[in-house]
Amino acid sequence: MGEFDILVGKIPMGLSFQVYITTAQIPSNCNSIIFRNQGTSVCTIENVIILQPGQSFEISGNAGEYITNAFTAIFAAGGTNSLLVVSKVFV
Numbered sequence: 001m002g003e004f005d006i007l008v009g010k011i012p013m014g015l016s017f018q019v020y021i022t023t024a025q026i027p028s029n030c031n032s033i034i035f036r037n038q039g040t041s042v043c044t045i046e047n048v049i050i051l052q053p054g055q056s057f058e059i060s061g062n063a064g065e066y067i068t069n070a071f072t073a074i075f076a077a078g079g080t081n082s083l084l085v086v087s088k089v090f091v
Contacts (some may be wrong), residue, residue, distance in 0.1 A: 011090055015089075016030070016086070016089065028068060031067065034085070037053055039079060041078055045071055
């Protein structure tokens with residue numbers, strides 16, 4: 001008789017960390033994504049979400065949901081640009 005590994009209640013996932021310092025198209029392809037402005041300049045996501053220095057914004061999904069959007073991040077003039085993007089993917 002064969003051996004079987006069965007995971008009950010556990011779904012493997014991975015995290016991706018990326019820092020952007022210029023205006024960029026940010027791919028998602030994930031279950032949840034966090035944008036955190038670590039710089040001193042204002043960062044705008046999709047011309048709608050305005051992140052002041054130190055602020056963050058999260059989009060989270062349930063198991064089985066998948067975000068496919070690419071998000072545009074634009075930095076205001078002056079200051080230091082640094083946008084941390086953390087995304088969660090199921091593996």
